[in-house]
Amino acid sequence: MTNSSILILLLAFIILVSCSHSKKENMDWDKIYSEQGLEKVKTDSSNIIVELRYSTDNNFIGKDVYGNLEEAYLQPEALEKLYTASEVLAQSNPDLKILIWDAARPRRIQQILWDTVDIPLEERSQYVANPESGSIHNYGCAIDLTLADSLGNPIDMGTDYDDFSEIAHITDESTLVDNELLTQQQVENRLILRDIMVEAGFLTINSEWWHFDAFSREDTKSRFQIVE
Numbered sequence: 001m002t003n004s005s006i007l008i009l010l011l012a013f014i015i016l017v018s019c020s021h022s023k024k025e026n027m028d029w030d031k032i033y034s035e036q037g038l039e040k041v042k043t044d045s046s047n048i049i050v051e052l053r054y055s056t057d058n059n060f061i062g063k064d065v066y067g068n069l070e071e072a073y074l075q076p077e078a079l080e081k082l083y084t085a086s087e088v089l090a091q092s093n094p095d096l097k098i099l100i101w102d103a104a105r106p107r108r109i110q111q112i113l114w115d116t117v118d119i120p121l122e123e124r125s126q127y128v129a130n131p132e133s134g135s136i137h138n139y140g141c142a143i144d145l146t147l148a149d150s151l152g153n154p155i156d157m158g159t160d161y162d163d164f165s166e167i168a169h170i171t172d173e174s175t176l177v178d179n180e181l182l183t184q185q186q187v188e189n190r191l192i193l194r195d196i197m198v199e200a201g202f203l204t205i206n207s208e209w210w211h212f213d214a215f216s217r218e219d220t221k222s223r224f225q226i227v228e
């Protein structure tokens, strides 16, 4: 055996070992999602940015739970609503972009979030959907998003993603302003997001300004399958 072939064998061995120790689980997400009829959110030449927070350690459990999943997937009808919201935003606020933090989320990831969150079991389902019944995200019919400026920096909505405090609630923002927990500007920023999403046919939930459902829970469960 020549020196160079020993070197090639050595390099191949190093690459093999480092791959098997890689933290990023190499899943074929496109296959997993497309088998359930989900489609990838297009980000080319539109005002849509995707930065999945669960594919970073900048999230409430401080861990990357998505591995090599970097793109957002939705049921096609939910995706059409998202594109409508993007068109409405382009008309009303051409300097702003949609910044997607999460969309379809497999049930196996929901289980990790459920098991990891540091909230007593009896209160947990108020903040994280129980994987047993499933989150609307698990069906590819929910989306978590904010708005970003032209450089892609998130605009100020008063809280970060997955803030479990009442400041993230949308039910009584005027009281939050009165109590100086939110500013009027932060509420106005939230309203830009809420208006485009509601106009596009999304439903809000009370406890998270960033979360929108494309369909009710009943409609979602009767029409679509959970992505495991």
Ligand SMILES: [Zn+2]
Binding pocket: 137, 142, 143, 144, 210, 211, 212
């Ligand atoms: Zn959500």
